[in-house]
Amino acid sequence: MLTFGYRKLQLMPSESASGATLHIIIAVMNFLACLTLGAVLTLSDIASGWSRGLSASMTVQLAVTDQISAEDQTDAAMRVLQSWPGILRARALSREEAASLLEPWLGQGNVLQDLPVPQLIEVQIKSGEKVDTQALRAALGAVPGATLDDHKHWNEELSGFARSALGVGWAVLGLITLATLAVIVFATQAGLNVHRDIVEVVHMIGAKDVFIAREYERHFLWLGLRGGLIGLMLSLVTLMGAAWIWDRAAGPGSSAFTPHIMASPWHLLWLILVPLASAAIATLTARMTVLRVIGRMP
Amino acid sequence: MRYGMGPEVLRDVSFSLEAGSLQLLTGPSGAGKTTLLRLLYLAEHQTRGLISLFGKDISTLSKAETPMLRRKIGVVFQDFRLIEHLTVYENVALPRKIAQEDERLYRAEVEELLEWVGLGQRQNAKPATLSGGEKQRVAIARAVVAKPDLLLADEPTGNVDPEIGERILRLFLELNRLGTCVMIATHDQNILDRVNARVFRLGEGRLTMLPPKPQHLAF
Known part of the structure; x- marks a missing residue:
């Protein structure tokens, strides 16, 4: 970032009118993405746990x-x-x-x-x-009177259910990503329209396109990160709350077939990646949008 | 030159600007003065004809060449076009910052320039708190801060009192003496009468050139 003395030069005013609204939208998108990813990961763990348990055992029934x-x-x-x-x-x-x-x-x-x-x-x-x-x-x-149950039927049903649920989960994640992209493209274009005079002046003074794009990228990087972290925090609170309520409702001794929400540190790592991905998507989308819009200027 | 499907704003316009020359551009409102300046500072593309700047045909300029060419041109916009959330100092220093110069090398120059245009005490003010005349002076200071090879000014004394207007003109003439080619678009009869320069007159889209008159008084 360019600085004047200790002061940073921001081409886009930080108190931009769309800033607060965009923060909320990005935070909500990240919240939904984290919740969906949390559900997908938990479901995936449960399904593979069930499948492992069923595949490793059989039951003989003696009528x-x-x-x-x-x-x-x-x-x-x-x-x-x-x-x-x-x-x-x-x-x-x-x-x-x-x-x-x-x-x-x-x-x-x-x-x-x-x-x-x-x-x-x-x-x-x-x-x-x-x-x-x-x-x-x-x-x-x-x-x-002896019959053997190798759990194949159950296993197939559970696998089918898990595959369907996981497919729905990934589709929801894909839609959320698409919606986030659309929001950022819209916000970048709106930002460029609101600050078109600034962009034009800087453009006319001799700023290179990448210089202007970098200013916007930075703005959307922080917006994506801040919104993403807020969304992540809210989703963690929600997931932990859900896990606590689930554990209380299921009671002791019921752990074999009840899900352990957020049981693995890997889940947390995946969830932390969501705001980072959000910031990366926001940055890249803003860059491409700005370069496209400036490219049309004389 | 025409905008969209509209009538031709400029036609039969042919001239060359010598390095270090001074010219005034005049004509009635709507004659195309601002359009001509916009063509010169690369804010518009001509619809036909040839424009060559610093020896380069502008229609063949690459994306990488255009910003470097623009840095050789200082522009005083008619509507100032200051960046509202930056201070006076930041607005004026912007061309030097964009050229990635070290602030230590130009800070004193920018402050001296601001003193010269009478804004030494208002360096940290935001444009919204400035009068029309003060904004005009900030715009002029920004246009000249990088010592451009070509200075284009659109009605630079339109919003300032005569004393400040005279100081601004002296600044332009001083820059011109130092080798900057200057073109000033103006309605101001005082400037037209007193500045010893070629006068370009635009009317009905055509350009006529009047040589400097012997009775013109230099500042």
Whole structure:
């Protein structure tokens, strides 16, 4: 920036009429962009966490049957599972665990005594290994009432949902970026119209186009940064508030399937990039707009 | 020269300005004086004809050459065109700043120039607080601060009292003696009568040249 003594020369008055309005618009755009990005990152984490959890485990369900006693049925299934390649561990759920799984739907009480509830076996797969589920399903066919659920159906549904939600999130981010670009182009042109006399005089005195463009770039760099930081701060407060409310509503012990908003420091880093990107977009857009407008002058 | 689809404002205009020469441009309002000056300080492109400045055909100037050529031309705009949020000192020093000169080299010159035009005490004032005459003097100081090779002034004494008007004219004549080519557009009969210069008269878009008269008095 040019200086006169200690005073900086600003070709665009800092108290420009559009300044306050633009700050608000840029701050709101950044707020929305940070919120959307925060939601996209959280959703992405949740979806991959669910997918990882579901891919790393399977469930064997042993339906109650007259052909074999429950104990023999469980032993037969466990023998198949424990000797199967790729399986780390198989564990039959206790009656208490089965009761607690059903509790949200059936309530407390001796439901297992009154209902023919199937025995569940939780199967964990060795990390990085694949299990031939078709062959395992065929092998378990020898155990009456045994069925294998490899969570494929759930996994596909969750992945599809996550992909759709992420697509919507990125589309919203794209629209916000587009709207920000349009606002900056409009504001730069409006600024050039308001200060056209200044630009013309400086142009006539012999200033190069890049000199004038640099003055505008600087103005919009600070505007983009200030607006961006305000938007970031507001979005962090909102996201942390949402995380606190979510955690309180979900209660203790519910963390396995409930999202951890802003759980990763990487999320914060991505969000910090938003005001920087906003400032960069504002600067580049202003530069291109100014050069285009000045280029039309004699 | 014409604006858009309008009538031709200037036609049959042919002249050359010698280095270090002094000329007055006169004619009735609307005759095209300001348009002619705008063509000379590259604020307009001619619709036909040839304009050559400092040996260069202006229609062939590149984007990079144009600012450098403009820095050789000082302009006193009729409507002053001061930058309202800059101080008097900053407005006057602007051409030197734009040329990326070190402020230490010109600060004293700018202050001396401001003293000379009677604005030494108003260096830190903003244009909005100045009278019409003071604004005029700031505009003139800005035009001459970089010691241009060509000085174009559009009615430079139009808003000042006779005493200041005379000081401004002396400044122009002094610059001219130092080698600056000066062209002053004016209605002021006092200047036309007293300044020993070629007179360009514009009327109905045409230019006629009158040689300096022997009875003209130099300042």
